[in-house]
Every structure is written in structure tokens, then in C-alpha cells.
Amino acid sequence: xxxTPSVPPEFPAYxxxxxxxxxxHRWAEQGTNSPELWTGADPYYQLMMFPYPSGExxxxxxxxxxxxxxxxxxxxxxxxxxxxxxxxxxxxGIQTENYAIKVGQHPAQLTPRNVARFRGQLTRAGxxxxxxxxxxxxxxxYYKWTQWLFLQLYKQGMAYKKAAAVNWCPNDKTVLANxxxxxxxxxxxxxxxxQRLLEQWFFRTSHYSQRLLDNxxxxxxxxxxxxxxxxxxxxxEGAHLTFRVANAHDVTVFTTRPDTIFGATWLVLAPEHxxxxxxxxxxxxxxxxxxxxxxxxxDVVSRKVNKEKTGVFTGAVGINPATGKPIPVWIADYVLMxxxxxxxxxxxxxxERDFEFAEKFALPIIRVVTPADGDxxxxxxxxxxxxxxxxxxxxxxQFSGMPVPQAKKAVVAWLEERGNATPVINYRLNDWCISRQxxxxxxxxxxxxxxxxxxxVPEDQLPVVLPLIEDFRPDDSGISPLARHDEWYRxxxxxxxxxxxxxxxxxxxxxxxxxxxxxxxxxDRSDVPFDRALTQRWLPVTxxxxxxxxxxxxxxxxxxxxxxxxxxxxxxxxxxxxxxxxHGMIIREGAKMSKSKGxxxxxxxxxxxxxxxxxxxxxxxxxKYEEGGDYRDSGIxxxxxxxxxxxxxVHECVTTGxxxxxxxxxxxxxxxxxxxxxxxxxxxxAIAAMMEYVNVLRASERTIHRDxxxxxxxxxxxxxxxxxxxxxxxxxxxESVFDSGWPAYxxxLLVSDTITIAVQVNxxxxxxxxxxxxxxxxxxxxxxxxxxxxxxxxxGEPKKIIYVAGRLLNVVx
RNA sequence: GCCCGGGUGGCGAAAUGGUCAGACGCGGGGGACUUAAAAUCCCCUGACCGCGAGGUCAUGUGGGUUCGAUUCCCACCCCGGGUACCA
Numbered sequence: 001x002x003x004t005p006s007v008p009p010e011f012p013a014y015x016x017x018x019x020x021x022x023x024x025h026r027w028a029e030q031g032t033n034s035p036e037l038w039t040g041a042d043p044y045y046q047l048m049m050f051p052y053p054s055g056e057x058x059x060x061x062x063x064x065x066x067x068x069x070x071x072x073x074x075x076x077x078x079x080x081x082x083x084x085x086x087x088x089x090x091x092x093g094i095q096t097e098n099y100a101i102k103v104g105q106h107p108a109q110l111t112p113r114n115v116a117r118f119r120g121q122l123t124r125a126g127x128x129x130x131x132x133x134x135x136x137x138x139x140x141x142y143y144k145w146t147q148w149l150f151l152q153l154y155k156q157g158m159a160y161k162k163a164a165a166v167n168w169c170p171n172d173k174t175v176l177a178n179x180x181x182x183x184x185x186x187x188x189x190x191x192x193x194x195q196r197l198l199e200q201w202f203f204r205t206s207h208y209s210q211r212l213l214d215n216x217x218x219x220x221x222x223x224x225x226x227x228x229x230x231x232x233x234x235x236x237e238g239a240h241l242t243f244r245v246a247n248a249h250d251v252t253v254f255t256t257r258p259d260t261i262f263g264a265t266w267l268v269l270a271p272e273h274x275x276x277x278x279x280x281x282x283x284x285x286x287x288x289x290x291x292x293x294x295x296x297x298x299d300v301v302s303r304k305v306n307k308e309k310t311g312v313f314t315g316a317v318g319i320n321p322a323t324g325k326p327i328p329v330w331i332a333d334y335v336l337m338x339x340x341x342x343x344x345x346x347x348x349x350x351x352e353r354d355f356e357f358a359e360k361f362a363l364p365i366i367r368v369v370t371p372a373d374g375d376x377x378x379x380x381x382x383x384x385x386x387x388x389x390x391x392x393x394x395x396x397x398q399f400s401g402m403p404v405p406q407a408k409k410a411v412v413a414w415l416e417e418r419g420n421a422t423p424v425i426n427y428r429l430n431d432w433c434i435s436r437q438x439x440x441x442x443x444x445x446x447x448x449x450x451x452x453x454x455x456x457v458p459e460d461q462l463p464v465v466l467p468l469i470e471d472f473r474p475d476d477s478g479i480s481p482l483a484r485h486d487e488w489y490r491x492x493x494x495x496x497x498x499x500x501x502x503x504x505x506x507x508x509x510x511x512x513x514x515x516x517x518x519x520x521x522x523x524d525r526s527d528v529p530f531d532r533a534l535t536q537r538w539l540p541v542t543x544x545x546x547x548x549x550x551x552x553x554x555x556x557x558x559x560x561x562x563x564x565x566x567x568x569x570x571x572x573x574x575x576x577x578x579x580x581x582x583h584g585m586i587i588r589e590g591a592k593m594s595k596s597k598g599x600x601x602x603x604x605x606x607x608x609x610x611x612x613x614x615x616x617x618x619x620x621x622x623x624k625y626e627e628g629g630d631y632r633d634s635g636i637x638x639x640x641x642x643x644x645x646x647x648x649x650v651h652e653c654v655t656t657g658x659x660x661x662x663x664x665x666x667x668x669x670x671x672x673x674x675x676x677x678x679x680x681x682x683x684x685x686a687i688a689a690m691m692e693y694v695n696v697l698r699a700s701e702r703t704i705h706r707d708x709x710x711x712x713x714x715x716x717x718x719x720x721x722x723x724x725x726x727x728x729x730x731x732x733x734x735e736s737v738f739d740s741g742w743p744a745y746x747x748x749l750l751v752s753d754t755i756t757i758a759v760q761v762n763x764x765x766x767x768x769x770x771x772x773x774x775x776x777x778x779x780x781x782x783x784x785x786x787x788x789x790x791x792x793x794x795x796g797e798p799k800k801i802i803y804v805a806g807r808l809l810n811v812v813x
Numbered sequence: 814g815c816c817c818g819g820g821u822g823g824c825g826a827a828a829u830g831g832u833c834a835g836a837c838g839c840g841g842g843g844g845a846c847u848u849a850a851a852a853u854c855c856c857c858u859g860a861c862c863g864c865g866a867g868g869u870c871a872u873g874u875g876g877g878u879u880c881g882a883u884u885c886c887c888a889c890c891c892c893g894g895g896u897a898c899c900a
Binding site for chain 1: 826827839840854881
């Protein structure tokens with residue numbers, strides 16, 4: 001009882017597996033990660049993009065993304081907010097279906113297995129997920145409401161049916177998604193893909209183009225993401241111009257360059273343009289038919305990829321409303337029916353594509369625009385398509401000499417008077433085709449009745465359950481596999497009762513994910529898709545973190561759905577995500593990870609070997625979260641050592657004596673730094689700052705005071721939650737470290753009485769001087785001259801002295 | 814082609830007008846402890862010249878602005894991502 005131990009007391013080695021198991025169990029048992037949604041103060045909805053539960057299990061990239069979001073959420077919780085961090089599975093869709101076909105199993109069997117595996121992995125990774133609100137999109141309790149959503153859009157006139165082209169494989173006799181068409185060939189059988197017109201369901205996203213654009217200015221989103229959306233919406237200002245055509249209907253074109261109309265030497269229609277049949281003259285009929293046939297037997301993808309100009313003359317002749325001259329009307333597949341009016345005027349002098357076309361078909365090329373100092377008659381060897389505001393019109397009658405921006409307005413006004421023009425704003429954003437001629441998705445809840453037409457399935461009859469059929473593969477019938485099941489698709493009309501047919505298409509996977517964030521808080525409710533009051537309390541999502549590969553489609557569709565629900569009176573807000581941050585991509589040793597390269601990192605093995613805390617922290621240490629990182633196998637040891645040192649410090653620290661003031665200063669600087677870096681997603685520098693502190697804390701095997709190490713545990717907790725809980729417990733914490741708050745720093749400790757000023761002579765640093773914190777320029781200069789190493793460079797009177805208060809003095813000789 | 818990112822030590826990366834650029838970590842070298850090794854701890858580590866003090870060069874390339882540039886401007890090269898006949 002009297003012996004003073006001569007060796008330091010032993011303490012258990014840091015054993016991540018054991019610690020992590022204990023705390024994960026405790027979190028689950030005590031519901032630590034399931035906040036009280038109705039009463040919790042200061043709600044903070046921390047959302048991460050839910051995964052598609054692939055057969056391969058959780059990818060390290062998923063883990064990188066989720067960990068970054070989780071750290072943000074855990075930090076917010078330590079700021080005293082009630083943080084809701086839900087998770088779910090995007091389990092419907094073509095990816096799962098294709099995988100099921102590949103491995104020869106049914107997606108309905110595969111999905112629960114994959115989901116179970118993901119659950120295990122996500123739990124093992126120590127994410128602060130509220131599993132009590134899990135959402136699985138392929139579960140009838142979820143897709144019931146996806147179908148409900150379709151019905152609301154239908155009621156609001158936002159869903160409609162029209163014919164649209166799909167990729168069709170004539171060999172497999174099935175519809176293909178764009179990504180299944182490789183170079184114009186079917187990815188499975190290599191047959192040449194063609195296009196087919198099918199009646200499909202669309203959502204009127206285009207109705208919201210301007211609002212989707214306008215609202216964006218108020219969103220706190222990564223700028224790259226906003227820019228991607230702006231480009232996608234593609235607003236462009238221009239005009240509709242109308243051309244008379246002899247013996248036929250007028251042709252209206254869209255152009256952003258009405259000023260160039262004097263140079264329009266032909267008209268071109270898309271092959272699908274409705275006026276084509278009317279315009280063709282008997283003499284040209286055979287040639288035109290042949291061309292139309294050719295464009296039809298081309299898949300949707302390669303038509304856009306193949307830039308070689310083709311076309312055919314219709315025989316029709318239009319009148320250029322500006323010049324009054326006759327111009328030929330052509331058909332060419334470089335004109336897209338889905339953009340503008342499906343017809344353009346050919347202005348070869350000032351449009352690259354038109355120039356190519358003119359060269360190929362020997363059409364006249366007229367210059368109507370020239371640089372300010374240019375020659376009106378200089379021949380064009382390529383299209384002059386500059387956007388310079390100083391460009392002037394030439395060869396354009398009364399408009400010659402006018403600058404382009406002014407001419408755009410003047411020409412439209414002039415033609416407008418004659419009824420030949422209307423100013424319009426056009427968007428490239430198309431309506432959203434949600435029909436999929438597939439099996440693994442929510443059936444679209446519509447019934448076709450011979451006497452009533454399309455009838456929505458009454459809401460009290462939802463869900464329209466996806467039947468469990470064995471032959472779920474797409475086959476040679478050319479329509480959805482569901483159409484092969486009479487017993488499923490033959491139903492009485494809800495209105496008149498006569499035998500009718502169900503819609504056999506399922507909806508797009510993107511529809512499942514366009515509203516899942518609304519479902520989470522209400523996931524346990526079977527009577528409503530989302531509870532109005534609870535939604536009001538938790539949404540819009542406070543912070544959404546996800547990959548920028550979804551910058552356009554998923555985020556745009558989610559915004560669209562939110563707007564529609566708002567306008568339908570279901571929501572009080574019309575933007576779903578207040579703050580969005582795109583994380584970067586994780587690569588390995590400079591290369592993209594892929595199965596074919598065999599360089600995929602397996603998170604399970606890493607967690608087993610190093611622990612979840614080390615892996616989490618290491619992933620965040622690789623680089624800027626928003627830029628991604630380069631995963632290298634050797635680096636994780638440094639992070640593990642860092643956690644080991646924290647573990648050691650917690651066990652070795654004493655409560656006698658006082659903390660070292662110098663260490664405390666560093667501690668408070670670290671608290672400040674980490675507290676500023678985490679909300680800005682500067683995780684790598686936050687970790688570096690903590691490492692620096694640990695180096696100071698343990699320098700020269702000094703004795704560590706408990707008060708020097710305790711706040712560090714709170715700082716490291718978002719990154720390494722398990723070891724933090726364990727350490728907090730050891731240091732006498734009575735609650736979870738995540739309910740212990742965040743340490744405050746004392747600003748007074750961060751300023752010292754003396755400051756070090758760099759002294760440069762002619763811009764070269766020659767030394768530093770230590771002066772009082774209120775020193776003036778003169779004080780610093782005087783002090784500098786006392787330093788021989790500085791003074792020797794100062795010879796005579798300086799020409800100039802620049803003083804940056806508190807930082808630097810530059811003496812210019 | 815167009816729109817975004819990004820080029821800094823042997824490597825992952827810090828610092829975006831101001832203290833010899835390179836924090837933090839990996840890797841490497843040296844030392845302490847140990848019978849030895851591991852672990853741990855301490856020191857060094859951009860390149861070149863010099864015994865040394867010290868000096869020279871260095872943030873993709875070339876210009877420019879400035880007392881001062883990795884940081885701002887212009888041109889170009891390379892890498893990554895997105896998008897693509899959008900009139």
C-alpha cells in the first residue's frame with residue numbers, strides 16, 4: 001500500500017473493435033440517434049443522398065460521402081440543435097433490375113438482402129442515423145405515396161401523355177435506356193438500335209422553367225451545382241419568326257439571332273415536324289420518304305452524336321420576310337423537334353452548323369454581320385458567330401450599320417408590325433418523361449377504360465401493388481412485362497365498372513427519389529405521405545450533402561415536385577433544400593476506382609483492421625471534402641496513431657496541479673479553428689489542427705492535465721464518435737458526448753501581449769522583431785534597426801516603408 | 814466544342830495579396846529506450862552551391878500589375894468532371 005509505482009500505471013490498449021461495438025450497442029439501446037421530432041428544440045434536418053443498395057455492398061465512396069454529412073450533423077448536435085439524420089434505400093429502378101437479370105434472381109428477393117447488408121455496414125461505420133424512420137422506395141408503404149404523388153400531378157394538369165421516341169432493340173425486342181445504347185448498338189446483343197414512338201407519361205417541368213431559375217438566387221448551394229442547373233434550364237432570349245410557304249402552312253422558327261434574318265437562305269425542319277407531310281412536293285416525295293425512313297432507323301443517342309450533316313430538299317419554297325426573296329425548305333436531322341419550334345432558318349454566315357450544311361448542299365452564304373472595323377463584303381470561310389456587342393449589321397437594308405444588340409430588337413419590332421415575329425424566351429429544359437417500359441418500379445396508377453378514357457386509380461385504392469411475377473425480364477412483346485399478366489392488368493373501370501386495362505408502364509426511378517426527403521419525418525405514418533405539421537417543423541432540409549453527379553436531374557426533379565406540391569396546397573415552402581453542398585470524388589492512387597481495374601477499396605476490411613473511427617477520420621483527412629481525395633493505403637496509420645495518442649492522453653492525464661497556460665492557448669486556438677472549419681466542411685484542416693494540438697499536448701512526454709485533454713474529446717467526437725464516447729466516459733462525462741455541447745474558447749487567450757513582425761528589405765524577409773501588440777510603424781522600424789541581421793541591409797534613407805499592422809514591415813531602399 | 818474544377822516537396826496535401834512557401838500526415842534518415850525487435854519518444858527531411866556563416870533557385874509555361882504574387886490580370890499547356898448539333 002505504500003509503494004509508489006516506479007513504472008507508469010498500465011492502461012488498456014486502444015481496441016477500436018471492442019469500443020465501437022459497445023457504443024453502437026448503447027446508441028441503439030438508448031435511442032441516441034432517434035431525436036424527438038415533435039418536441040426537440042431547434043430542428044436541424046441533416047440529409048445525405050440515400051444509396052441504391054447494390055449487390056456489391058457499401059462503396060468507400062458512399063462512406064466518404066456519408067461520413068462527411070454525419071460529421072456535419074454531429075457537430076450541429078453538439079451546438080445544441082436537434083439533429084435528424086435519416087437514411088433509406090433507393091431500391092427501385094433499372095440498376096437493381098439489370099443486376100437481378102444478370103445474377104438470375106428476382107429483384108424482390110435481392111433487395112431485402114442488399115438492404116440488410118447496407119444496414120449492417122452503415123451501422124458499423126458509426127453514422128448517427130435514425131433507423132426508426134428508414135424509407136425503402138420499393139416497399140408498398142412507400143410507393144403507395146409515389147403513386148399518390150403521380151395522381152396529384154395528374155389532377156393539377158402537370159402529368160400528361162404524348163408520343164415520344166424510345167430506343168428499340170429489334171433483336172431483343174425491347175426498349176433500352178440511353179445508357180444501354182453503346183455507339184448506336186444494344187449493349188447486350190450488339191444489334192443496331194432504332195427508335196420507336198410510344199405513348200408515354202410526362203411531367204410538365206417546363207412549366208416551371210423560369211421559377212426554377214429565379215428561385216436559385218436565394219438558395220445556399222455550391223456554386224458549381226447552381227451553374228449546372230442554370231445551364232440545364234438553358235434560358236435563351238430570342239424570337240419566333242414566321243415564314244410564308246407557297247401552298248402550305250406558315251413555318252415558324254425560333255432564333256436567338258433575329259438580326260441575321262437578311263442572311264437566312266433556307267429553312268430547315270426536323271424530320272418529325274408535323275408540317276413535313278404537307279410541304280413535300282410530289283417530285284420530292286420519294287427522296288424525302290427515304291430520308292425519313294433513314295432517320296427513323298437510328299437510335300436516339302447516335303442521332304445526336306453523329307454530327308455529319310444530312311438533309312433533303314422538300315421541294316417547297318418559303319419567303320424570307322425581310323428580303324422578300326424565295327428560299328428553299330429542307331428537312332435535316334440536325335434540327336431537333338424537342339427544342340424551339342422544331343424548325344430553324346439557315347443562316348450559314350453566322351452559325352457553324354448552318355455553314356456546314358450550306359457547304360455540303362451548296363446553298364448561298366451571305367455575310368450580314370461584321371466586326372466593327374470589318375469589310376461588309378469579305379468572303380466567309382467559316383461562320384462568323386462572334387458574340388461581340390460591337391459587331392455591326394451589313395447587307396441588311398435599313399439595318400446595315402446598326403450594332404448587333406440594337407438590331408436584334410429593331411428587326412423583331414419591324415417584323416412584328418408585319419405579323420412575322422414575336423419576341424420569346426425559350427428554355428432547353430424539356431418535360432420529364434417518367435414512363436418506363438420496365439418491371440421494377442411503381443406501376444403508374446391509371447386505368448384505361450374504353451368509354452371513360454384514362455381514369456386515375458382512386459386514392460383509397462392505392463397502392464397499385466407491383467405483382468410478384470417470375471418473368472420480369474423485358475421481352476419481345478415490346479411493352480412492359482406487366483402487360484403479359486392479364487390477371488393483373490385487366491380491372492374494372494373505377495368510374496363505370498366495365499372491364500378496362502391498367503397502365504403497364506412503371507414510373508422513373510428519379511420520381512422515387514424526388515420526394516423521399518418529405519417522407520422521412522413521417523415514415524412511420526400510413527395514413528398520409530407526410531404529416532403537414534411535422535413537415536412544417538422539419539423542412540425544408542437544413543443541409544443536404546450529396547454527389548454533384550446529381551446536380552441536375554435529381555436535384556431539379558426534387559425542386560419541381562416540391563413546387564408542384566406547394567402550388568397544390570400540400571406544402572408551405574417551394575424549395576426543398578435550403579443548403580446544398582456537393583462533396584468530391586474519392587480516387588485511389590491517382591486513378592478512378594473500378595471493379596475492372598481491381599483497385600476498389602473494401603470498407604469492411606478497413607474497418608476490421610483499423611476501426612471505423614480511424615477510417616472515418618482518415619477519409620476526411622485525405623483532402624478537401626468538397627474536392628474529394630486520393631485514397632492511399634499507407635496513410636491511415638497516421639490517423640490511427642493520432643487516435644492512439646488521444647487514448648493515451650486520456651488515460652495518463654492528472655487532476656493535480658494546473659494546466660499549462662501555453663498549452664491552454666493552443667487548445668483555445670484549436671477550439672476556434674475546428675469550430676470554424678467543420679461548418680465550412682474544412683474537415684482535413686480541422687483534423688490537422690487537432691493533430692497539432694496533440695503534438696503540443698504530448699510534447700517531450702510532459703504530464704497532461706485533464707482540463708487540457710477533455711475539450712479535445714468534444715472536438716474530435718464528430719470525426720471519431722466511438723472513441724470520443726469512451727474517452728468522455730472515462731473522463732467522467734455523465735451523458736453522451738454528443739449531448740455535452742461544444743467547448744467555448746476564450747478570445748482573450750488568443751491574443752498575446754507581444755507580436756512578431758516580419759521585416760523585409762526590398763521585399764525579402766530578413767528577420768523578425770518582437771514588439772508590443774500596440775506598436776506603431778515607427779516602433780517597429782526602430783526595433784528592426786536594432787537587429788544587426790536586418791540593419792546590415794538598410795543602408796541610408798529608405799525610399800519608402802510599408803507597414804502592415806501586426807504582420808509585416810517592408811523597407812524599400 | 815462549351816461549362817466547371819485543378820496543376821505546389823518522394824507522396825496525400827496546407828496557406829488564396831504580406832512573417833525565410835510547404836502546416837498536418839505518409840514515406841525516408843538519424844538518435845533514445847530495449848539483450849533484440851515491435852511499440853513509443855526526440856531530432857532532421859524542397860533542390861542546388863558551400864566546411865561554415867550564408868547564398869541561389871523553386872508553387873504547370875510565358876508575360877503583366879505591385880514595395881511585395883502560390884494568391885490578382887492576360888495568353889498558353891496539361892489533368893479531372895459535367896455537357897453536347899439547344900438554333
